[in-house]
Amino acid sequence: MAPAQAHGVPVVPDSSIVPEAARNGIGIEVNGEHFVHTGDPQMPLLWYLRDVLWLTGTKYGGAHGENGADLVLLDGKPVSAITQPMAKLDGRRITTVEGLAANDGALHPLQQAFIDEDAIGCGYCTPGWLIAGIDLLKRKPQPTDADIDQLSNTCRCGCQTRVRAAIKRVAAGKVGQA
Numbered sequence: 001m002a003p004a005q006a007h008g009v010p011v012v013p014d015s016s017i018v019p020e021a022a023r024n025g026i027g028i029e030v031n032g033e034h035f036v037h038t039g040d041p042q043m044p045l046l047w048y049l050r051d052v053l054w055l056t057g058t059k060y061g062g063a064h065g066e067n068g069a070d071l072v073l074l075d076g077k078p079v080s081a082i083t084q085p086m087a088k089l090d091g092r093r094i095t096t097v098e099g100l101a102a103n104d105g106a107l108h109p110l111q112q113a114f115i116d117e118d119a120i121g122c123g124y125c126t127p128g129w130l131i132a133g134i135d136l137l138k139r140k141p142q143p144t145d146a147d148i149d150q151l152s153n154t155c156r157c158g159c160q161t162r163v164r165a166a167i168k169r170v171a172a173g174k175v176g177q178a
């Protein structure tokens with residue numbers, strides 16, 4: 001049989017192109033829902049959350065997650081979403097800021113405490129603070145200012161003092177009070 005032609009020129013397959021093996025998909029749970037990722041296994045979790053699932057609460061926190069804005073809970077522990085390739089996440093459970101409220105819409109106590117203390121400026125850093133703060137309160141139910149200051153999160157709007165107050169408000173059981 002004559003070789004295939006394009007515009008009269010024989011088409012010779014490029015033997016250096018190796019087809020990619022079929023992908024089975026990476027199954028992850030995000031905020032209680034199951035998803036299967038069949039795209040690039042090296043895609044960082046942050047881009048998967050924001051660009052595929054449209055969960056845009058988690059923010060870019062630097063190339064290595066250094067400012068804490070991209071924190072999510074991975075099997076209950078805070079991790080930087082930019083540093084987690086999807087390939088590592090098969091069968092894992094992710095909680096983002098969108099998954100902190102209860103199914104009936106009731107805010108997580110720390111979310112409410114941020115409102116009580118007016119601890120939100122532009123809001124860019126807030127999702128990361130919430131994830132880090134929830135983990136801190138679980139590890140240390142009565143955190144000190146120093147414990148809070150040791151978190152990797154930063155706030156360019158200068159809300160750190162109010163964030164401290166919000167975390168300590170939860171510790172004191174005063175959420176929702178004046």
Ligand code: FES
Binds near residue numbers: 121123154157
């Ligand atoms: S509220 Fe704006 S960066 Fe923290």
